[in-house]
Amino acid sequence: MKNKGLSAYILPCATGALYCFLYIPICILIIFSFNSVAFPSKWVSFSLRWYEALVQDPEIWFVTFNSLIIALSSVFLSLVIGVCFVFYASFKRWRYAISTFYANLMIPEIILAVSLLGLFSFFSVPLSITTVIMGHTVLGLGYVVPIVYTRLQELDKSILEASLDLGASIHQTFFFIVLPFLMPALVVSGLLVFIISLDDFLIAFFCAGPSAQTLSIYVFSMMRIGINPTLNALSTIMLVFSSAIVFVFTLLRSRIRIF
């Protein structure tokens, strides 16, 4: 096990190099969001002017609002639909029906996006926020169903039997026993779906249409124009927000061990 040459130098160096590769560009992006002068010039002085410009831009608020509506609706829909389905399907022993939901994540996202676009334009459904929500809920079910199912497997069946034997209705059992037990899995999968929906670009790009801009599409169209310090400010805020959610997520995950 003790191999000095390899373990002492090469491996830590390779790891360090990879982490530098992963995070130096991000750090520079963040640093430039606080620079008082726009990009081609180097660091001048600390300033929050790009953040002020960001806050004062009405379009940013509009697209953020759109993205939040989409994300919250997809979370709500996929949790409600998913949990009801898993609860009943697991008692009916519909393993196959549950395992089909793994396909939602295995199918390449661009194919899913294009297929949805094909469906909507074939039946002349106007593209809007609603069509994006439909797509994101498909993705969301792919996370909610497996995670909730895994958690439900750990529930001691005799508790359910006891509850039913003692006269609780199936709905009482569901709301007072199953749902509290599933709560950590619901929080974790809800967070996941929320962040996936907020960060998703492909489905929004294909299924949103021109009227319904989301945050990702807005970032994309700004990137096509080129470097813009306001976009750095926006990216920094999005990165901080996502990191906070991932942090909560990892804490919960280590607490309840559902994977």
Add this chain to the structure above:
Amino acid sequence: MAKGKHGIVTKMNKIRIDDEWSFFALVPALLWQILFLVVPVGLIILLSCVYFVGYTPVVTGSFFAHVFKLAYIRIIIFSLFMGLFTASLSLFIGYPTAYFLAFYVKDWLKNVLLFLLILPFWTNFLIHVYAWFFMLKRDGLLNDFLFSLGFIKEPLHLFNNLFAVSLVMLYCYIPFMVLPLYTVLEKIDPSLLEASQDLGASSSQTFFKVVFPLSIAGVLTGFILVFVPSFGEFVIPLLVGGEKYALVGSVIQYLFLSARDMNLGAAFTCLSSIILLLSIACIYILFNKKIIK
């Protein structure tokens, strides 16, 4: 077997639920799945070989014939190459890190490093692409850095070329390689490595005869997780490749959104999906042969 008041059938230790609600609970998810996953994918397959005159469907092979042109085939081959290149490169670069994380790092440092590895999965990947704008542009930091070290006299062209595309693709997808590798490596019992060394194997023998074969499942998962999205990429070549390089995703996006030709787009999507599935099958067979060896 007794049927209870609420339609609950208790039989031995098994609980079965039979009530009118189960229908309403089961149908939405299945309906959603069918309406927004099965039907759309089926429709794409259908549209690739059928067009409609009014409401009458006409079957034709002309869309596939149109897609079977050298220009399209060349793009598919180029995408296969880019996917394999990105996946292999991220395997070589990611393996040492996964190995180090699994066997040498402990406690809080491990948690921090894992957190940093998971983070890219849940942050907007457009931001990751954008971050490279500052490194790669003509007056970007990479050029500045090389200039100040005296390696170059005038700025290199690092942006809007194949170098930028492959670098950013590697950057975006390498976490997809490291994480599955780590998951597999972490489960390997370190005493196996000690046993191998005690029995006289050199460290490279230990690696190639013990560790690597045990990690093959992670290698395979990582390889496919990197290969599939890089094959279908269109954002990265568009944003950092100066629209000079088309991957499969670029063509799909062009046919559906710019040319607005559903049938051709569907035919191309089907063709590239078939080739994607075939190449995944090849990768599987290749890795499985390695295990048997």
